[in-house]
Amino acid sequence: MVNAVEWKEGAVRLLDQTKLPTEVVFVDCKDVETVAKGIKDLWVRGAPAIGITAAYGIALAAMKISAKSFDDFYKQLLPSCDLLAATRPTAVNLFWAIERIKETAQAHRTEPPDALKKILLEEAHAILREDIAMNRAIGKFGAALIQKGSGVLTHCNAGALATGGYGTALGVIRSAWEVDKKIAVFADETRPVLQGARLTAWELAQDQIPVTLITDNMAGFFMKQGKIQCCVVGADRIAANGDTANKIGTYSVAILAKEHGIPFYVAAPSSTIDFNIASGDQIPIEERNHTEVTHMGGKQIAASGISIANPAFDVTPAKYITAIITDKGAFKPEELIKLKISRA
Ligand code: MRU
Numbered sequence: 001m002v003n004a005v006e007w008k009e010g011a012v013r014l015l016d017q018t019k020l021p022t023e024v025v026f027v028d029c030k031d032v033e034t035v036a037k038g039i040k041d042l043w044v045r046g047a048p049a050i051g052i053t054a055a056y057g058i059a060l061a062a063m064k065i066s067a068k069s070f071d072d073f074y075k076q077l078l079p080s081c082d083l084l085a086a087t088r089p090t091a092v093n094l095f096w097a098i099e100r101i102k103e104t105a106q107a108h109r110t111e112p113p114d115a116l117k118k119i120l121l122e123e124a125h126a127i128l129r130e131d132i133a134m135n136r137a138i139g140k141f142g143a144a145l146i147q148k149g150s151g152v153l154t155h156c157n158a159g160a161l162a163t164g165g166y167g168t169a170l171g172v173i174r175s176a177w178e179v180d181k182k183i184a185v186f187a188d189e190t191r192p193v194l195q196g197a198r199l200t201a202w203e204l205a206q207d208q209i210p211v212t213l214i215t216d217n218m219a220g221f222f223m224k225q226g227k228i229q230c231c232v233v234g235a236d237r238i239a240a241n242g243d244t245a246n247k248i249g250t251y252s253v254a255i256l257a258k259e260h261g262i263p264f265y266v267a268a269p270s271s272t273i274d275f276n277i278a279s280g281d282q283i284p285i286e287e288r289n290h291t292e293v294t295h296m297g298g299k300q301i302a303a304s305g306i307s308i309a310n311p312a313f314d315v316t317p318a319k320y321i322t323a324i325i326t327d328k329g330a331f332k333p334e335e336l337i338k339l340k341i342s343r344a
Contacts (some may be wrong), residue, residue, distance in 0.1 A: 001027020001090075001138065001162045001165065001203070001207065001208060002015055003015065003029065003160075003164075003165065003219075004017070004044055004046070004054045004160065004161045004162070004163070005044055005052050005056065005128070005164070006128075007050055007059075007099050007121070007124070007125065008028060008058055009028075009276050009292050010030075010060075011028040011030050011060070012028070012029040012035050012038075012053065012056040012057060012060055012065070012220060013026050013027070013028050013029070013037075014026065014027050014038045014043045014044045014053065015041040015043070015044070015161070016031060016038075016041060017019055017042060017044065017045060017198075017199060018041065018042055018043060018201055018275075019162060020161075020198050020199055021198050021201070021202035024169040024286055027030060027043060027332040028291045029057075029060070030060075030186055031057070031061075031064070032057045032060055032061040032062065032080045032083060032084065033083070034042040034140055035053060035054075035056070035057035035060065035084070036057065036083050036084055036086075038053065038055065038089050039053055039057075039084070039087040039088060040087045040088065041095075042193065042245070045157075045162065045195070046091075046157060046158065046159075046161060046162020046163060046234070046237045047091035047092070047093040047094075047234070047235065047268075047272055048106075048131050048135075048162065048163040048164060048168070048269060048271065048272070049161070049162050049163055049164070050091050050162075051091070051093030051094050051096055051097035051127065051131075051271065052085075052092045052097065052127055052128050052131060053085075054084040054094050054097050054098050054101075054166040054211070054303035055097045055098075055100070055101050055123065055124035055128075056079065056121075056124045056128075056208075057083055057084050058077065058080055058084065058098065058101045058122040058124070059101070059117070059120045059123075059124045061080035061264075062077055062080075062116065062120050063117055063121075063122075065077065065113065065117075067113045067209050068113070069113075070109040070113070070116070071109070071113075072113075073113040073116060074103075074105060074106075077102075077105065077159075079157075080175060081098050081102060083102075084098060085098055088286055089285075089286050089311065089343070090236045090237060090283065090284060090286045090313045091237060091272075092236070092237040092271075092273075092274045093236075093269075093271050093272055094338055096271045096316070097127055097271075098339070100123065100127065100249060101120055101123055101124065104119060104120060104123045105119075105120060106239055107120065111184070120343075124310045127164075127260060128164040128231070129164070131163055131164035131165075131269060131271075132163070132164045132165040132166055134193055134269040134270070134271075134326075134327035135163055135165065135166040135168055135269065135327075136166055136171065136175075137173040137328075138171050138172060138268070138269065138325050138326060138327050139166060139167075139171035139172055139174055139325075140148060140175055141165070141325050141326070141329050142171070142172030142175060142176070142208030142232065142265065142267055142325040142331050143172060143175035143176040143178075143181065144181055145178045145230075145263070145265065145323065145325070145330060146172070146181050146183060146230060147181075147229060147230075148181050148182055149181070149182050149183070149229075150176075150181065150183050150184070150188060150229075150230055151183070151184045151185075151222070151227045151228040151229050151313045152173060152176070152183050152184070152185050152186065152228070152229070152230055152231070152232055153186040153187075153188065153219060153223075153228045153230075153231045153232075153253065154170065154173065154186070154188070154196070154200060154231070154233060155187075155188045155190060155196065155216075155233045155246070155247060155249055155250050155253050156185055156188070156190045156195045156196060156200070156233065156234065156246065156249075157190070157195040157196065157199035157200045157203065157233025157246035158170055158207055158218070158233060159171075159199065159200055159203045159204075160203060160234075160265065161199050162199075162234060164181050165323070167234075168222055168234045168235075168267040168268055168269065168325075169232045169233050169234045169265075170200065170203065170204070171234050171267065172265070172325060173185055173205065173209065173232065174209070177207075177209050184196040184210070184212065184227070185198045185204060185209060185210065185211040185212065185218075186211070186212050186213075186222060186227070187204070187211050187212070187213050187214070188214060188215075188216045188219060188226050188230060188249065188253070189213060189214065189215050189216060190216065190249060191215075191216055191290055192248075192293045192310065194293040195208050196213065196275075196312060197213055201213045203240075206225075207299045210251075216249050216252075219252075219253055219256055220256045220259075220260075223256055223257070223259075223262060224260065228260075228262060229263075230257075230262055230263045230264070230265060231253055231254070231257050231262060231263070231264045231265065231276060231319060232265045232266075232325075233247075233250050233253070233264075233265070233266055233267070233269075233270060234245050234246060234247075234266070234267060235266050235268040235272050236272070236313055236334070237272060237274050238266065238268060238272055238273045238274065238324060239274060239277045239278060239279050239280045239282065239283060240269060240273075240274070240275045240276075240277060240278050240336065240337070240340070241278060241279050241280075241318050241334075241336075242318030242324060242332075242334065242336050243263070243279050243280025243281075243283070243315050243316065243317055243318050243333075244268075244315065244316045244318070244319055244321060245268050245280060245283045245313045245314070245315050245316075246266070246286070246314070246316065247255065247312070247313060248311055248312055248313055248314050249314070250314060250316050251315065251316045251317075251320075252312075252314075254316040254320035254321065255320060257320070258320050263322040264316075264321055264322050265321075265322055265323055265324075265325055265330075266316075266321055266323075266324045266325065267324075267325040267326075268324065268325075268326060269326065269327050270326050270327055270328060270339060273278075273325065273326075273336065273339060273340075275340045280315035280316075280317065280318075281315075283313075283315055285311050285312070285313050285314070285315075286311070286312040286313060287309075287311055287312070288310045288311075288312045290308040290309075290310050292310055293308050293309075293310050294308060302320065310328070317334075318333035318334070321333050324336060326339065328342070
């Protein structure tokens with residue numbers, strides 16, 4: 001499996017996911033501005049991958065700083081942190097990673113700037129390594145919840161492409177496949193940007209995990225036919241009460257699952273939980289460029305001159321979520337608080 005993001009010879013190497021599935025193209029970002037563009041324009045996307053990329057982006061910006069004191073170094077670093085923080089508003093991992101790198105710098109303020117540069121890069125590497133380890137743990141906890149022979153529906157792409165590797169929702173699917181649960185995977189195509197069709201289906205095909213691609217409006221049909229026994233999705237931000245922001249359309253899938261008595265699981269690392277907000281009402285929802293709705297592959301598919309809306313995410317209320325599968329285990333939404341206590 002290719003890496004969505006990695007540090008390569010002094011640059012942040014991103015797989016340009018806008019080109020998938022027909023082309024595998026990497027971009028070596030040599031400055032923080034290009035890294036920010038890569039996040040904004042979806043070369044890299046998916047909450048954990050965005051966080052990892054931002055951490056590397058700050059490390060890259062740090063390399064170019066010339067400063068004699070910590071205060072001067074930190075003052076020069078902050079605009080890059082702000083630039084990255086302004087790229088996408090919903091995925092909390094972005095802000096979590098930026099904070100972690102800033103805190104690391106502060107914790108080592110007595111080090112000379114040249115040593116600090118190495119420390120920040122090492123912290124970005126640690127964020128990447130930890131993310132993969134968390135995904136493996138999520139996979140294991142999640143696979144235990146899946147019955148043998150299940151049809152498993154996923155929405156968007158919460159796979160290796162959206163993380164440091166292995167994936168969250170796709171980590172659960174990979175792990176279930178590895179332990180021979182004989183699952184049948186269904187992937188929603190995920191309009192408007194088609195992360196399901198272009199990325200999830202491609203990623204599973206690369207691993208030779210069979211997948212059936214369906215359009216978003218087919219999920220209810222297959223649930224009614226008894227082809228789907230559970231849903232597993234990722235998350236961009238989980239509020240303290242378990243309300244979960246994820247790719248637009250996730251909320252509709254959750255309601256369909258409830259109606260059909262099908263368990264609905266959210267898989268996410270603990271870095272996706274935002275204990276600073278009480279409920280999903282406080283999660284900012286990104287509104288993206290309207291051409292994502294009006295055009296497909298550069299071709300206009302909608303009438304001209306009409307009104308368009310393009311919220312990139314929706315919030316699934318906790319009451320529709322059977323369990324949140326984290327690297328620390330699976331929790332009912334109302335049990336998430338236990339994680340806050342163990343974090344303190
Ligand atoms: O707009 P995107 O592609 O960044 O949205 C991604 C999603 O909604 C994913 O499901 C979520 O970030 C989880 S990724 C492990």
